[in-house]
Amino acid sequence: MTSTAAPVVTSERPVTVLDRTDRDSLLATCRRALDQARRSQRLVLVSWAKPLTLADPVAIWSRARRGTPRSFLWQSAWDRGSVVAIGSARDLRGRGENRVASVRDGWQALTRDLVTGGTAVTELPAGEGPLAIGGFAFSPENAPEKGRLPDALMWVPALQIRGTVPDQDAADRPGPAELRLNAVLLHDSDAEQVVNGLIHLADLCLPPEAAAEAQKLAYADERTHTSAELPDADHWKGLVRRATGRIRDGDFEKVVLARELRVTASSPFDVPTAVNRLRSAYPGTTVFAVDHEEYTFLGATPEYLVRVDRRAVHALGLAGTAPRGLTPEQDAALALELAGSAKIQHEHDVVVQMLRDALRDSCVDVDSDAEPSVVKLANVQHLSTKVRGDLAADSTAGILDFVDRLHPTPALGGHPRKESLSWLSDNEGLDRSWYAGVVGWADHSGQGQFAVTIRSALVDGPSASLYAGCGIVADSDPEAEYAESCAKLRPMMSALGIE
Numbered sequence: 001m002t003s004t005a006a007p008v009v010t011s012e013r014p015v016t017v018l019d020r021t022d023r024d025s026l027l028a029t030c031r032r033a034l035d036q037a038r039r040s041q042r043l044v045l046v047s048w049a050k051p052l053t054l055a056d057p058v059a060i061w062s063r064a065r066r067g068t069p070r071s072f073l074w075q076s077a078w079d080r081g082s083v084v085a086i087g088s089a090r091d092l093r094g095r096g097e098n099r100v101a102s103v104r105d106g107w108q109a110l111t112r113d114l115v116t117g118g119t120a121v122t123e124l125p126a127g128e129g130p131l132a133i134g135g136f137a138f139s140p141e142n143a144p145e146k147g148r149l150p151d152a153l154m155w156v157p158a159l160q161i162r163g164t165v166p167d168q169d170a171a172d173r174p175g176p177a178e179l180r181l182n183a184v185l186l187h188d189s190d191a192e193q194v195v196n197g198l199i200h201l202a203d204l205c206l207p208p209e210a211a212a213e214a215q216k217l218a219y220a221d222e223r224t225h226t227s228a229e230l231p232d233a234d235h236w237k238g239l240v241r242r243a244t245g246r247i248r249d250g251d252f253e254k255v256v257l258a259r260e261l262r263v264t265a266s267s268p269f270d271v272p273t274a275v276n277r278l279r280s281a282y283p284g285t286t287v288f289a290v291d292h293e294e295y296t297f298l299g300a301t302p303e304y305l306v307r308v309d310r311r312a313v314h315a316l317g318l319a320g321t322a323p324r325g326l327t328p329e330q331d332a333a334l335a336l337e338l339a340g341s342a343k344i345q346h347e348h349d350v351v352v353q354m355l356r357d358a359l360r361d362s363c364v365d366v367d368s369d370a371e372p373s374v375v376k377l378a379n380v381q382h383l384s385t386k387v388r389g390d391l392a393a394d395s396t397a398g399i400l401d402f403v404d405r406l407h408p409t410p411a412l413g414g415h416p417r418k419e420s421l422s423w424l425s426d427n428e429g430l431d432r433s434w435y436a437g438v439v440g441w442a443d444h445s446g447q448g449q450f451a452v453t454i455r456s457a458l459v460d461g462p463s464a465s466l467y468a469g470c471g472i473v474a475d476s477d478p479e480a481e482y483a484e485s486c487a488k489l490r491p492m493m494s495a496l497g498i499e
């Protein structure tokens with residue numbers, strides 16, 4: 001569906017802003033889309049691409065996000081792919097239990113009549129053409145304080161740039177990237193006007209010097225702040241005790257109990273600096289940021305829910321946590337203890353089993369690592385098991401079908417799902433919002449990636465809600481779980497400069 005000619009991309013190529021030839025090509029593509037909209041009397045998505053060289057996705061994003069209420073940043077350690085997206089050509093929304101399916105149906109309907117033009121870049125990580133980006137809250141039933149971020153919000157960005165993540169030691173060396181301008185046309189749209197709008201947006205987001213910039217860290221944290229634990233520590237430990245009681249009574253096997261640290265600062269938080277700190281302190285994670293009106297939801301997560309790369313489906317079981325040691329010997333001993341603990345093994349196996357079962361519905365050759373491995377981050381270490389399968393020849397399942405099936409896994413909700421989630425909504429007393437939800441992107445061919453939004457915060461000017469949760473099983477110790485939740489809050493605290 002997209003044009004496939006592989007362009008020659010070199011770092012000498014002049015960057016950004018569209019020239020006369022680009023304008024003509026974009027206009028011709030929009031006119032084709034308009035013809036199609038007139039014939040079909042339906043909405044037509046038009047997507048036009050041009051190769052770019054780009055030094056740093058975060059630098060582009062932090063400049064371009066200023067002028068728009070909707071932006072998206074994605075920088076992934078899993079395939080070294082990056083996405084920067086500005087503005088919305090079309091929102092895809094859903095509510096309640098069917099929220100993922102509604103978004104999927106909307107996206108499929110919109111891409112059925114996709115019209116593409118320009119030159120697509122093929123030497124990038126998986127994913128092609130226009131993307132639907134955004135995410136889903138933890139649960140439609142677990143958001144008492146509605147109205148902060150919608151339960152489900154994906155959208156087709158007006159401007160998207162896909163590229164590769166720069167090496168830390170070569171952050172200002174440009175690499176190949178693809179600029180894409182997307183619009184939705186109606187039978188009575190004015191093609192010239194659409195083109196002018198898109199070119200204006202590209203000019204604003206990508207002035208000639210922008211693509212060569214690397215994001216600078218602003219080190220000064222001059223703001224003061226106050227913070228409150230919600231609920232307070234004793235109450236939360238009491239909830240852990242209550243959960244273990246229910247588990248021993250046999251009501252469910254595992255539940256992930258979360259808490260919030262609500263911070264109010266003397267001046268607005270510096271979101272781009274926070275993102276930059278996250279990616280340098282947590283290089284093995286996927287760093288994401290979603291700007292929606294006055295809110296920014298951001299984080300650095302070590303966990304993906306699912307990735308579909310051509311016909312390969314990948315999921316990750318990440319559950320079971322230990323602190324990092326102060327010395328290499330202590331660190332190794334803690335890792336051994338983590339891998340050897342029957343309690344943690346059980347907590348972990350519940351997740352892996354669920355992932356395997358869910359993949360089996362549409363995949364063949366479903367397999368997982370024989371043994372969990374230990375993944376080390378700066379703040380904690382986790383037990384991790386990769387699960388993968390190949391889409392069955394007759395399967396039409398795409399990334400959003402897997403999101404629908406898998407979210408929330410027992411790594412973020414509990415097991416069995418129904419009983420543990422119902423206990424959570426009666427007892428946790430927290431608006432998780434998009435924490436423990438998913439953020440990611442889908443292309444029109446069913447490929448995509450969704451991250452589990454842990455190690456995250458919701459920022460609104462000078463206010464921030466930071467979240468952390470812990471898997472609770474029968475013999476969980478409230479003090480140890482509380483300490484683990486503190487360690488899990490650390491990445492966002494340092495990123496926002498509130499230590």
Ligand SMILES: C=C(O[C@@H]1C=C(C(=O)O)C=C[C@H]1O)C(=O)O
Binds near residue numbers: 318320412454455468
């Ligand atoms: C819930 C969180 O993390 C999840 C819970 C884990 C655990 O209980 O060991 C480990 C990784 C994540 O799946 C969090 O970081 O907030």
